[in-house]
Amino acid sequence: MQFLRFAFTAVLAAVAVEASSFTCKNKAVISSSFIGQNSDVQVDTVTCSNVVGKRDLEARQTNVCAATCTTNCFTPSGGGPNPNDCQVISDALLYDSQNIGALFNIASGTTIYMQYSTCQTFFVNQASYNETYCRTNWANVVEYVAFNCQSTQNAHGGNCVPPDQTWFVQVQTAP
Ligand SMILES: *[C@@H]1O[C@H](CO)[C@@H](O)[C@H](O)[C@H]1NC(C)=O
Numbered sequence: 820m821q822f823l824r825f826a827f828t829a830v831l832a833a834v835a836v837e838a839s840s841f842t843c844k845n846k847a848v849i850s851s852s853f854i855g856q857n858s859d860v861q862v863d864t865v866t867c868s869n870v871v872g873k874r875d876l877e878a879r880q881t882n883v884c885a886a887t888c889t890t891n892c893f894t895p896s897g898g899g900p901n902p903n904d905c906q907v908i909s910d911a912l913l914y915d916s917q918n919i920g921a922l923f924n925i926a927s928g929t930t931i932y933m934q935y936s937t938c939q940t941f942f943v944n945q946a947s948y949n950e951t952y953c954r955t956n957w958a959n960v961v962e963y964v965a966f967n968c969q970s971t972q973n974a975h976g977g978n979c980v981p982p983d984q985t986w987f988v989q990v991q992t993a994p
Pocket residue numbers: 875877878879880925926927949
């Protein structure tokens with residue numbers, strides 16, 4: 820689905836955005852690596868043709884760590900990631916937070932994927948400026964969605980979206 824960049828429109832479309840699972844179109848990998856204590860969580864920085872972002876038009880780096888996001892579970896039940904696999908990603912993020920740094924940068928219009936076994940999560944920067952986010956926050960979202968958006972909650976993964984929708988985190992089954 821098309822994510823809307825203008826606040827006024829975004830408010831009107833908020834329900835649709837929150838309820839929807841995002842799929843990256845025409846994924847192009849910029850860089851790849853492995854993170855975590857055992858270097859077993861794959862990280863890909865990519866571009867998607869359906870994330871607009873107006874790359875680097877605004878010369879600023881904005882810290883969005885303080886923005887509280889709202890969790891949404893994706894219906895219906897079934898086919899979600901194994902939460903224990905998501906826990907490995909969450910632990911890798913916490914490990915990197917302690918050993919590399921609390922913060923990471925993500926360029927405007929790019930998406931960072933992390934994957935371990937059945938679990939995949941990604942952070943989308945759909946703002947017109949570069950963003951800085953906290954590894955511990957991402958770890959918490961992954962853990963929360965993995966364990967609270969399962970079959971028993973009539974769900975299969977979910978996302979976390981801040982009020983201004985300049986970014987979001989999704990947690991889902993690895994394709
Ligand atoms: C945004 O991030 C990209 C990629 O790291 C970098 O090349 C660019 O200079 C950054 N732009 C600003 C305004 O900081």
